[in-house]
Amino acid sequence: MSVANERGERLSELRQKYGREPLPPRAEGTADTPREAQPKFRGLDSGHRACQGCGEALAARLVMESAGPDVMIANATGCLEVFTTPWPQSAWRVPWVHSLFENAAAVASGMEAAMKAKGRNTKVLAFGGDGGTYDIGFQALSGMLERYHNILYVCYDNEAYMNTGIQRSSSTPHSATTTTSPAGKERMGKRHLKKDLLSIIAAHHIPYSASASVAFPADLQRKVRYAMGIDGPTFLVVHSPCPLGWRHASALTIEVARRAVECGLFPLVEVERGAVTNVMPIRNVRPVTDYLELQGRFAHLMKGGDARAEEERAHLQALADYNIGVFGLKGEGEDPVDTGGIAAVGRSGRPAGRV
Amino acid sequence: MLEALEGSQAIARAVALCRPDVVAAYPITPQTHIVENLSRLVAEGDMHTEFVSVESEFSAASVVLGAAAAGVRAYTATASQGVLLMAEVLFNIAGMRIPLVMTVANRAVSAPLSIWNDHSDSMAVRDSGWIQLHCADNQEAVDTTIQAFRIAQETELPVMVCMDGFVLTHTMEPIALPEQKEVDNWLPPFEFSRRLDPDDPKSLGTLVAPDFFAEVRHSHHGAMLKALDVIAAVDRDWEGLTGRACGGLLEVSGPAEAKIGILAMGSTLGTIAMGMEHRGPDVASARLIKLRAFRPFPAEALRAACDGLDHLIVIDRAISPGLGGVVGTEVAAVLADVPGAPRIHNHAMGLGGRDIPETVYTDLVAAIADPDAPAFSIFDADLQKLAPEDR
Numbered sequence: 001m002s003v004a005n006e007r008g009e010r011l012s013e014l015r016q017k018y019g020r021e022p023l024p025p026r027a028e029g030t031a032d033t034p035r036e037a038q039p040k041f042r043g044l045d046s047g048h049r050a051c052q053g054c055g056e057a058l059a060a061r062l063v064m065e066s067a068g069p070d071v072m073i074a075n076a077t078g079c080l081e082v083f084t085t086p087w088p089q090s091a092w093r094v095p096w097v098h099s100l101f102e103n104a105a106a107v108a109s110g111m112e113a114a115m116k117a118k119g120r121n122t123k124v125l126a127f128g129g130d131g132g133t134y135d136i137g138f139q140a141l142s143g144m145l146e147r148y149h150n151i152l153y154v155c156y157d158n159e160a161y162m163n164t165g166i167q168r169s170s171s172t173p174h175s176a177t178t179t180t181s182p183a184g185k186e187r188m189g190k191r192h193l194k195k196d197l198l199s200i201i202a203a204h205h206i207p208y209s210a211s212a213s214v215a216f217p218a219d220l221q222r223k224v225r226y227a228m229g230i231d232g233p234t235f236l237v238v239h240s241p242c243p244l245g246w247r248h249a250s251a252l253t254i255e256v257a258r259r260a261v262e263c264g265l266f267p268l269v270e271v272e273r274g275a276v277t278n279v280m281p282i283r284n285v286r287p288v289t290d291y292l293e294l295q296g297r298f299a300h301l302m303k304g305g306d307a308r309a310e311e312e313r314a315h316l317q318a319l320a321d322y323n324i325g326v327f328g329l330k331g332e333g334e335d336p337v338d339t340g341g342i343a344a345v346g347r348s349g350r351p352a353g354r355v
Numbered sequence: 356m357l358e359a360l361e362g363s364q365a366i367a368r369a370v371a372l373c374r375p376d377v378v379a380a381y382p383i384t385p386q387t388h389i390v391e392n393l394s395r396l397v398a399e400g401d402m403h404t405e406f407v408s409v410e411s412e413f414s415a416a417s418v419v420l421g422a423a424a425a426g427v428r429a430y431t432a433t434a435s436q437g438v439l440l441m442a443e444v445l446f447n448i449a450g451m452r453i454p455l456v457m458t459v460a461n462r463a464v465s466a467p468l469s470i471w472n473d474h475s476d477s478m479a480v481r482d483s484g485w486i487q488l489h490c491a492d493n494q495e496a497v498d499t500t501i502q503a504f505r506i507a508q509e510t511e512l513p514v515m516v517c518m519d520g521f522v523l524t525h526t527m528e529p530i531a532l533p534e535q536k537e538v539d540n541w542l543p544p545f546e547f548s549r550r551l552d553p554d555d556p557k558s559l560g561t562l563v564a565p566d567f568f569a570e571v572r573h574s575h576h577g578a579m580l581k582a583l584d585v586i587a588a589v590d591r592d593w594e595g596l597t598g599r600a601c602g603g604l605l606e607v608s609g610p611a612e613a614k615i616g617i618l619a620m621g622s623t624l625g626t627i628a629m630g631m632e633h634r635g636p637d638v639a640s641a642r643l644i645k646l647r648a649f650r651p652f653p654a655e656a657l658r659a660a661c662d663g664l665d666h667l668i669v670i671d672r673a674i675s676p677g678l679g680g681v682v683g684t685e686v687a688a689v690l691a692d693v694p695g696a697p698r699i700h701n702h703a704m705g706l707g708g709r710d711i712p713e714t715v716y717t718d719l720v721a722a723i724a725d726p727d728a729p730a731f732s733i734f735d736a737d738l739q740k741l742a743p744e745d746r
Contacts, residue, residue, distance in 0.1 A: 107421035108421060109414070109417075110407070110417065114421070117377055140411075140417065142410070143409055147409075
């Protein structure tokens with residue numbers, strides 16, 4: 001059989017298997033496409049069952065690309081666990097364990113202790129949503145930080161219990177509607193504030209904690225790489241829009257996440273040993289309504305002629321203004337829209353706070 | 356060589372002999388002395404382990420889960436409220452079939468608050484899928500602890516070693532501890548076939564839809580039944596090494612011709628045996644059945660042990676309110692289809708640490724003669740302490 005025939009058979013076999021033409025082999029001397037130039041290691045592979053526009057899936061992929069292959073993961077119960085591992089399939093290319101909703105930090109602690117006992121350097125990561133981190137898994141997380149385990153804990157914050165169908169968590173923003181904080185004649189959505197988790201984490205005086213957003217992938221990956229290099233507990237909360245729960249078009253995930261940062265409601269900050277060491281500056285601060293208007297969960301705030309809506313909008317604006325003031329977000333520096341510039345900073349691997 | 360050791364201290368020494376890589380525990384009476392002794396062994400350099408002093412029993416169970424999943428030998432201990440706080444993790448550990456060893460210093464469960472011994476705690480997680488072994492004395496507790504590490508490894512199931520709180524944990528007894536070399540030779544290095552390994556990545560604890568769930572349970576049930584042989588074989592093997600056995604699945608003693616049998620778990624049986632020895636001349640002797648393996652339940656062995664009995668007294672150290680004794684109910688179920696099976700007299704006693712005196716033997720045997728006796732009673736409840744409508 002000739003080589004050409006052999007190749008032809010292989011191609012038709014692949015066509016049958018995948019239902020499409022495989023890419024032709026690249027001619028020698030041609031450069032990588034931008035996609036091909038992406039990091040080669042994909043700890044979380046494609047083909048999982050996340051919704052279109054899922055911010056969490058995107059964030060987890062970005063985290064895994066930067067975390068590298070020699071890692072193992074403890075994953076809390078939630079969307080990420082469900083959509084990546086419907087038995088007998090798994091989208092994970094690294095050792096991964098899911099135990100329960102509220103114990104990812106403790107399971108990770110055990111894995112890390114095991115690695116210490118074995119004398120191995122495999123880095124342990126713990127993943128949880130805001131429910132598993134801000135709420136039910138909070139105690140285990142605090143214990144893990146206090147005991148100073150060498151673990152990177154990543155919280156994918158989509159601001160409600162999405163896996164059970166959009167119920168409020170302590171991370172749900174003030175006045176957002178969820179199925180357990182609906183808006184009605186007597187209520188304007190959630191009555192309480194979003195928990196300031198990062199300050200509580202920082203109060204453990206761990207080496208590094210930070211907030212990041214899927215709208216700024218280079219910044220997110222730089223923070224992951226920095227945290228990976230630290231021998232001790234580190235924490236990252238990633239703002240991850242949920243089109244289903246936030247009720248925005250799935251194509252708008254990045255835009256929604258970007259506006260959250262640009263209005264000041266989700267500040268991107270880095271905290272080392274309890275002190276803020278870096279923030280992402282906002283050159284052109286947007287009004288919070290730019291962020292709210294894209295999402296159905298805030299639709300009740302955008303109705304004209306409703307004094308209560310006006311009051312809540314003012315309340316949210318005040319929260320954003322507070323963040324901008326307290327973290328000094330407004331000022332000189334790179335524009336957060338300019339992801340190219342941020343990427344250039346991140347790729348060099350320079351540590352956070354020393355840009 | 357025999358050493359005078361407190362039960363908890365002996366357990367800590369036995370655990371240290373098994374060289375666990377990770378120990379995680381949270382203090383709770385009456386388990387506290389076990390973690391204190393382990394901490395001391397670590398502090399003095401007599402034990403090399405990653406001791407994770409967690410913030411709750413929930414995390415203790417989660418930490419050892421993670422450690423064993425990552426491929427190392429792990430150990431924890433708890434009691435009472437701690438068992439209940441762990442409950443969700445215990446089911447999870449068993450469902451994932453993770454080999455672990457845990458000591459339960461059996462204690463009552465609140466309310467009312469009681470720090471004293473009964474079996475309500477381990478009974479509450481009876482259906483979690485853990486192997487549950489009960490110890491009659493501290494030597495058995497030491498031997499069973501070491502055996503448990505091997506059973507866990509061979510079956511890839513978690514093993515709960517139950518010992519009566521205070522009655523055993525806080526009692527000094529002469530204990531024979533094996534040499535480190537003996538344990539090293541007897542207990543193979545830890546292996547877990549599905550361990551988390553970056554060189555061969557696996558996903559553990561995935562979501563299972565209805566199309567696979569029943570098969571997972573079937574497999575787990577089968578593994579528990581297969582563990583019966585492993586428990587018996589490991590005990591025989593241990594006897595070969597040390598000359599001491601713990602009774603395998605269950606142990607029968609007393610006169611073979613006895614028509615009355617008494618079945619109990621844990622330290623109660625020692626009291627019963629003493630009571631039989633010191634009984635009056637008119638009191639019948641009894642066949643004593645020490646149930647060591649409660650899960651998996653040794654149905655075959657139990658049927659054989661009850662052969663020829665007219666009466667079987669089953670002592671429970673916990674109750675299922677609205678039903679009666681748990682062990683009694685299970686024994687009745689196992690003997691239900693046996694022709695000529697003994698009549699079962701089920702009594703709970705020693706709840707919340709109520710002292711069980713030797714004289715209970717004579718009282719139990721005497722109670723058989725009462726044709727009006729209820730199928731189940733709390734034998735030592737003093738009804739005069741209750742309001743008339745509660746008696």
